[in-house]
Amino acid sequence: MLRLYDYADSGNGYKVRLLLHQLGQPFELIEVDILRGETRSEEFLRMNPNGRVPLLALEDGRYLAESDAILFYLAEGTPLLPDERLERAQVLQWMFFEQYNHEPNIATARFWLRHFDPPDEQRRVLLEQKRAAGHAALSVMEAHLRARPFFVGGRYSIADIALYAYTHVADQGGFHLGGYPALRAWLERVRGQPGHVPMDAPAAP
Amino acid sequence: MLRLYDYADSGNGYKVRLLLHQLGQPFELIEVDILRGETRSEEFLRMNPNGRVPLLALEDGRYLAESDAILFYLAEGTPLLPDERLERAQVLQWMFFEQYNHEPNIATARFWLRHFDPPDEQRRVLLEQKRAAGHAALSVMEAHLRARPFFVGGRYSIADIALYAYTHVADQGGFHLGGYPALRAWLERVRGQPGHVPMDAPAAP
Numbered sequence: 299m300l301r302l303y304d305y306a307d308s309g310n311g312y313k314v315r316l317l318l319h320q321l322g323q324p325f326e327l328i329e330v331d332i333l334r335g336e337t338r339s340e341e342f343l344r345m346n347p348n349g350r351v352p353l354l355a356l357e358d359g360r361y362l363a364e365s366d367a368i369l370f371y372l373a374e375g376t377p378l379l380p381d382e383r384l385e386r387a388q389v390l391q392w393m394f395f396e397q398y399n400h401e402p403n404i405a406t407a408r409f410w411l412r413h414f415d416p417p418d419e420q421r422r423v424l425l426e427q428k429r430a431a432g433h434a435a436l437s438v439m440e441a442h443l444r445a446r447p448f449f450v451g452g453r454y455s456i457a458d459i460a461l462y463a464y465t466h467v468a469d470q471g472g473f474h475l476g477g478y479p480a481l482r483a484w485l486e487r488v489r490g491q492p493g494h495v496p497m498d499a500p501a502a503p
Numbered sequence: 504m505l506r507l508y509d510y511a512d513s514g515n516g517y518k519v520r521l522l523l524h525q526l527g528q529p530f531e532l533i534e535v536d537i538l539r540g541e542t543r544s545e546e547f548l549r550m551n552p553n554g555r556v557p558l559l560a561l562e563d564g565r566y567l568a569e570s571d572a573i574l575f576y577l578a579e580g581t582p583l584l585p586d587e588r589l590e591r592a593q594v595l596q597w598m599f600f601e602q603y604n605h606e607p608n609i610a611t612a613r614f615w616l617r618h619f620d621p622p623d624e625q626r627r628v629l630l631e632q633k634r635a636a637g638h639a640a641l642s643v644m645e646a647h648l649r650a651r652p653f654f655v656g657g658r659y660s661i662a663d664i665a666l667y668a669y670t671h672v673a674d675q676g677g678f679h680l681g682g683y684p685a686l687r688a689w690l691e692r693v694r695g696q697p698g699h700v701p702m703d704a705p706a707a708p
Contacts, residue, residue, distance in 0.1 A: 348600060348643050362592055364599035371592035387567055387576035390595070394569040395553060397603050423625065438553050 300325040301355040303345070305332045307412075309405055309463035310365035311352040312497045317372055317459055320493035333413070365463075366393040369456040378456050385451045392449050392457040395435070396464075403432035405464045408471030425472075432473055436481060439465070443480040447487060454491050462488045467497070505530040506560040508550070510537045512617075514610055514668035515570035516557040517702045522577055522664055525698040538618070570668075571598040574661040583661050590656045597654045597662040600640070601669075608637035610669045613676030630677075637678055641686060644670070648685040652692060659696050667693045672702070 302318070302325050304311035318325050330336045330351050337349045346353045346363045354362045354371070362368050370390070373379035380386050407428045410421055417425055439461065442449065449457040466485050468475060475482055488494070507523070507530050509516035523530050535541045535556050542554045551558045551568045559567045559576070567573050575595070578584035585591050612633045615626055622630055644666065647654065654662040671690050673680060680687055693699070 347646055348604065356589065360589060362589065362596060364596040364603075367592050367595035367599050370595055371589065374588060374591075383579060384561065384565060384567065384576065386579075387572050390572035390575050391567060391569040394572055394599070394602055397599055398569075398607070399553065402603070402607065420628065441552055 299357065301328055302326070303328045303330050303342070303351050303353040303355065305330055305351050306498065308332070308351060309408075309467065309497070310401070313365045313456075313459050313463045314352045314354065314368050314372070315499070316463070316495060317369055317378065317456060319495045319499065320378070320491065321372065321376060322493070323372065366390075366397060366456075366460050369393070369460060373456045378454070378459075380451050380453070380455060382451070388450045389455055389457040393460045395438070396460045399431065399435040399438070400461065401464060403428040403435060404468050404471050404473055406471075407432060407473070408464070408467060411471060429472065432468070432471070436465070436468070436473065436475070436478055439484075440478045440481050443484045448484070454488070458484075458488050463497075504562065506533055507531070508533045508535050508547070508556050508558040508560065510535055510556050511703065513537070513556060514613075514672065514702070515606070518570045518661075518664050518668045519557045519559065519573050519577070520704070521668070521700060522574055522583065522661060524700045524704070525583070525696065526577065526581060527698070528577065571595075571602060571661075571665050574598070574665060578661045583659070583664075585656050585658070585660060587656070593655045594660055594662040598665045600643070601665045604636070604640040604643070605666065606669060608633040608640060609673050609676050609678055611676075612637060612678070613669065613672060616676060634677065637673070637676070641670070641673070641678065641680070641683055644689075645683045645686050648689045653689070659693070663689075663693050668702075 300323065302314060304315065304327060306329065330342065332351065336342060337351055343349055345361050348363060350363060352365050352368060354368045362371055370379065379389060407425055410417055410425065414421060446452065448454050449461065462485065465481065505528065507519060509520065509532060511534065535547065537556065541547060542556055548554055550566050553568060555568060557570050557573060559573045567576055575584065584594060612630055615622055615630065619626060651657065653659050654666065667690065670686065
């Protein structure tokens, strides 16, 4: 059985859990406490030298890291990853956008507000920058979704899962979505997909 | 013919130019001056609402952004992207590592040192953090390459192209590679690949 090393409050981990649920793919969830440094233990670093969750362990003993690479691996050959060559690359485009423009701003702001509140002076300055950059990312998404139901090819895909994970809890990072009506309608459409589970759903599909 | 919107000093753009050369794929290069804000013009934002280069324009009028998504698109069906499902995902794993752990530290430090030298007080503090995080990324690469000639599957792939782009100019960001012998040997292997061109090569393959 697939094993997923994960931390319950991680949006990156939630992406993988949500997809596994929607694919009906059983998996064993192994909780790793990032706050206690468990991703930096010698044992964990042997599995993922980059010291991060989520981490997928295959049945043949191989490992795969990086949430969006795991999504791509699991979704290949399913309706959640387009067959058409450019659409498949557009899914990746949005996932790289997510990891470069969205996650480092919105997810990091959320993590700091949950664990370092009030922030120290340096984090306070950085939070202002992340606020601006995070809203820029949300605005790019809003404009794209104004004319489209989902990010790629008119259909729900892992691009939507990747972007949903931290967008639907953006308010916990201080990002209010009142000014993003297309984004809010898309969040509802994602929530309405078959097999959708919330972030705190139990592990078994 | 494919059109590539790009900025000559961009490592992200160099990834795409290098791959196009190695695939023998003709392309038209359209220079966009990011320092003059040309990626923020109305005309450019219509092509890429995220306002960044590189941007690939296909012959059918569609566009693809994000350097590593472009690499994946162009390399599909060629020897530079593995056929095996997990290896393909491992290529993506290293490309997401590149965009999350490597580029925001090493490429950004390089850009600041080239354009904002001396850095202001806030950049000076951030440069220290980027120094530490960048060396952490280089150490993960060094450990991985100690036992392997290339990043995935024992063969040169777009994972190597993605990581080569800013690693081979890391010294311009203040990252000295003296302590990374496996990394330096890998840089030489990448340079020795058929069709390799340097960052400042002219556009035509």
